[in-house]
Amino acid sequence: MRVLLVFCLYTVQMLQRGLRFYQFLSPIHSLFFRYSATEPPGVPCCNHKKENAYKCDSLSLMDISKFHSVFYGSKDKIQQDNFILKHTQSQPKKRQRPTDNSRSGKDLTYFYFFRKRDGSHIRICRDAFLKILCLKKDRVLGVMKRHHTSGGKIAAETRGGDRKSEKFAEKKAKVMAFVQELKVLESHYNRHRATYRKYLSPDLNIKMLCEMYNKSVDLEFNVKESYFREVINTHFNFGFGSPKTDACSTCLYLDEQLKIENVMEKKQLLETQKQVHKLKADAFYEILKTADDKAVILTFDCQKNLLLPRVPDQLAYFSRQYSFYNFTVINGHSKTKLRKENVHCYTWCESEYAKNSSSITSCLYHHLLNENFDGKSKVKLFADGCGGQNKNTILIAMLGKWLTSCAPEQISSIEITFPMVGHSFLPPDRVFGFIEK
Numbered sequence: 001m002r003v004l005l006v007f008c009l010y011t012v013q014m015l016q017r018g019l020r021f022y023q024f025l026s027p028i029h030s031l032f033f034r035y036s037a038t039e040p041p042g043v044p045c046c047n048h049k050k051e052n053a054y055k056c057d058s059l060s061l062m063d064i065s066k067f068h069s070v071f072y073g074s075k076d077k078i079q080q081d082n083f084i085l086k087h088t089q090s091q092p093k094k095r096q097r098p099t100d101n102s103r104s105g106k107d108l109t110y111f112y113f114f115r116k117r118d119g120s121h122i123r124i125c126r127d128a129f130l131k132i133l134c135l136k137k138d139r140v141l142g143v144m145k146r147h148h149t150s151g152g153k154i155a156a157e158t159r160g161g162d163r164k165s166e167k168f169a170e171k172k173a174k175v176m177a178f179v180q181e182l183k184v185l186e187s188h189y190n191r192h193r194a195t196y197r198k199y200l201s202p203d204l205n206i207k208m209l210c211e212m213y214n215k216s217v218d219l220e221f222n223v224k225e226s227y228f229r230e231v232i233n234t235h236f237n238f239g240f241g242s243p244k245t246d247a248c249s250t251c252l253y254l255d256e257q258l259k260i261e262n263v264m265e266k267k268q269l270l271e272t273q274k275q276v277h278k279l280k281a282d283a284f285y286e287i288l289k290t291a292d293d294k295a296v297i298l299t300f301d302c303q304k305n306l307l308l309p310r311v312p313d314q315l316a317y318f319s320r321q322y323s324f325y326n327f328t329v330i331n332g333h334s335k336t337k338l339r340k341e342n343v344h345c346y347t348w349c350e351s352e353y354a355k356n357s358s359s360i361t362s363c364l365y366h367h368l369l370n371e372n373f374d375g376k377s378k379v380k381l382f383a384d385g386c387g388g389q390n391k392n393t394i395l396i397a398m399l400g401k402w403l404t405s406c407a408p409e410q411i412s413s414i415e416i417t418f419p420m421v422g423h424s425f426l427p428p429d430r431v432f433g434f435i436e437k
Contacts, residue, residue, distance in 0.1 A: 033075070034077075035072075035075050035076070035077050035080060036072060036075055037068070037072040037134060038134065039134055040068075041064050041065060041067075041068035041131075041132050041133070041134065042131035042132060042134065043059075043061065043064060043131075044056045044059065044124070044125075044127065044128035044131050044132065046125055046127065046128055048125065053123065054123060054124055054125045054128075055114075055122040055123060055124065056124045056125055056128040058122065059114065059116075059124070059128075059132075062117060063114070063116045063117055064132050066117055067114060067115065067132060067133075068132055068133060068134075070083070071083050071133050077157075078155050078156065078157050081143045081155035082154055082155050084140055084143050084144070085143060085144070085147050085154065085155065087112065087113045087114065087115065087121075087129075088110060088111065088112055088113065088129075088140070088143075088144055089110070089111040089113070090108045090109065090110050090111070090144045090145075090147070090148050091108065091109055091111075092107065092108060092109070093106065093107065093108065093109045094109070108144075108145070108148060110126070110141070110144055111123060112124050112125065112126055112128075112129040114128075114129070114132070126140075143155060168227075170221070171221050171223055171227075172231060174213075174217055174221045175213060175223060175227075175228060175231045176231065176235060178212075178213045178216065178217075179209075179231070179232060179235075179236060179238075182200060182209075183200075183201075184198035184199060184200055184238065197237050197238075197239060198236070198237060198238050198239070199238070199239050199240065200238055200239070200240050201240070202240050204240060205240060206225065206228065206229050206232065207225055209228065209232075210223070210224075210225045210228040210229075213228065248277075248281075248420070248421070248422025248423055249421070249422055250277055250420075250421065250422060251274070251277065251278075251422065254270055254273060254274040254277070255274075257270050258270050258271065258274070277420065280420050281419065281420045281422075281423035284417065284419040284420060284423065285334070285419075285423075287417060288333060288334045288382055288417075288426075289333050289334040289335050290333060291333055291335070292380065294375075294376060294377050294378065295376060295377070295378045295379065295380045296331070296371060296373060296376045296378075296379050296380070297331070297332055297333050297380045297382070298329055298330070298331060298367070298371075298379065298380070298381050298382070299329070299330045299332075299334075299381075299382040299383065299426050299427045299428060300327065300328065300329040300330070300364060300367075300381070300382075300383050300390075300428060301327075301328060301383060301384060301390075301426050301428040301429065301432075302325070302326070302327045302328075302355070302360060302386075302389050303325075303326040303327075303328065303428075303432045303435070304432075305323045305324070305325065305355070306323070306324040306325075306326065306435075307321040307322065307323060307324070308321060308322040308323075308324050309321075309322070322349065322350065322351075323349070323350040323355075324347065324349055324350075325347065325348050325349070325350070325355050325359075326345055326346070326347050326432075326435070327345070327346040327347075327359075327360060327363045328343065328344065328345050328346075328428040328431050328432070329344045329346075329363070329364065329367050329428075330342060330343055330344070330427045330428055330431070331344075331371075332427070334426075334427055336427070338427070338430060338431065343431055344367060345431070346363040346366075356388065356389075357388060357389055357390075357392045357394045357395065358394060360389045360390065360395070361394050361395050361398045364395070364398070365398050365402060368402050368406070368407075369402075369406060373407075373408045373410065373411055376410065376411065377410050377411065377412055377413075378411060378412055378413045378414065378415065379407075379411060379413075379414045379415070380414075380415045380416075380417070381399075381414065381415065381416040381417070382416075382417050382419075382426060383416070383418065383426070384418065384419060384424040384426065385418040385419065385421060385424070390418075391418055395416075396416075399414050399416070
């Protein structure tokens with residue numbers, strides 16, 4: 001008795017598992033076998049009075065089996081619909097019989113054809129056509145009506161697909177136009193790894209940008225934060241703040257000290273040092289972007305060494321490569337647009353001259369000799385504080401020699417400004433970014 005009870009419980013568990021597996025398999029079976037043959041073809045038994053109109057009685061079992069197997073040879077609905085169109089024909093009806101308007105009359109007349117094994121086509125009735133292919137009337141009539149209303153186009157898949165892109169196309173265009181107007185910055189020290197990465201202000205985030213957008217457009221173009229985030233992540237390569245390689249060492253040191261400092265007085269002192277450091281850095285950029293009609297403004301910098309040859313060859317990578325140097329001088333402040341008239345590049349190779357303060361000073365001296373100083377009374381120079389290139393006595397001596405012996409008479413003074421260490425993004429860096437890209 002106990003053995004029988006255990007066997008019954010085991011049988012019930014297996015049946016439950018089988019039911020769950022069938023429930024899981026049922027939609028998959030419906031998806032892949034929906035347009036397969038579910039039964040063998042039927043043999044039409046028609047008794048038509050007009051023997052010349054329909055030839056249903058002349059069909060053999062071999063012809064019916066062949067016609068049925070060709071139709072279900074493909075499990076794709078579109079191919080089956082095109083098979084139906086190939087063996088049917090529709091045309092407007094020729095005459096209108098009187099009716100009592102109890103039901104709407106048909107506008108088209110349909111003809112059905114059967115292709116025999118010898119290649120000949122004969123006309124059959126609708127019931128025979130449906131019975132041979134094991135189809136329902138609505139499917140065949142629907143295919144023929146869509147073919148007629150579309151102007152004779154073949155069947156095409158219209159199920160599923162993207163139904164929302166057209167609905168949100170105008171909203172998406174508004175969002176993209178808003179994002180493109182945002183002020184972005186490129187990475188300075190990370191150009192080789194973040195070629196197309198742009199950075200927004202660290203004070204912003206996706207939620208704030210979405211709120212700003214919704215306030216700037218009409219109510220009908222408002223979007224949710226999730227949609228706004230999807231547009232930015234899909235079509236833009238934006239980040240907030242700046243990459244860590246662009247961070248100033250002094251700023252990083254003060255930030256870390258503020259995290260671990262517990263004494264309030266020392267913490268306030270660190271906060272003050274950080275604030276003063278940032279104010280000095282901002283002061284440099286304020287001076288750099290200020291236009292002066294009475295002064296010639298020059299910014300200059302030397303690009304990192306460019307290695308030649310630049311080819312995707314492993315041997316070239318592991319070999320001793322050839323250094324190419326680029327020293328760039330730009331006329332104008334930081335807001336001046338870069339044009340070929342105000343961008344001047346001095347290039348040479350390591351086999352010609354060394355990359356040192358003498359070479360940099362010679363390039364700047366040549367530029368000063370060929371610069372136009374009409375209507376100007378002073379010269380303003382901006383460069384980073386690299387001691388081996390710009391911030392040295394050789395450069396200062398050259399400027400003194402040029403001012404006293406070579407400068408035009410109206411030039412009365414030269415000002416040279418160096419930024420805070422770690423905050424030295426200059427207009428030549430924009431040129432270097434274009435070159436490295």
